[in-house]
Amino acid sequence: MTERRPPLPTPLVERLRPVRLLALDVDGVLTDGNLYWSDGGGWSQRFSVRDGFGIKLLQERGIEIAILSGGDLRAGRERAASLGIRHAFFGVRDKVERYHELARSLDVTPAETAYVGDELVDVPMIRLVGFGATVPDAVDEVHDAALYVTRRPGGDGAVREVCDLIRAHSERGR
DSSP: OOHHHHHHHHHHHHHHTOOEEEEEEEETBBOOOOOOEESSSSEEEOOOOOHHHHHHHHHHOOEEEEEEEEEEOHHHHHHHTTTTEEEEEOSOOHHHHHHHHHHHHHHHHGEEEEOOOOOOGGHHHHHHHHHHEEETTHHHHHHHHOOOSSOTTTTTHHHHHHHHHHHHHHHHHH
16 A cells, blocks of 8 residues: 655645646656567557546546657557547657647646656756656656656656646646
8 A cells, every 4th residue: 555645835736726737758757668679579668557547537627638758659659649638749859849839829838837757858848837747766857856756656657646636736627
């Protein structure tokens, strides 16, 4: 059984209140960060059903979900499609630039955005948004930039944990 975490400090709760968009990296966040080679050729990835359910719960409450991934594997695209994520961008070189394009189209501000990333390329996004989070095995620079580190690892409930925080504290999530 997982130990319950103490309540979030008020400043973090305040940063979650306006969230209308959850943006996610894929490799190391929605997946465990490993690539698996299949005998038939090609790479595969491992995703968590719980993360997917958390995403669906937010979608039902009108919170937009986006993927901003530097990688571009078929498994990631198929997972995004299976979850009905309309804003899924792969092979993204500049996540901040792509985010600003998306935010304009959704009329969402950085303060209304939560982001979960785990690598150096994610640091600018984590610093830009109102609620920047990472996973336990992210590199030190990402930990330093993030406001929140999940208890669960990437690909194994980290995204669900952030979804649950948004559901509990966002004005739209309730």
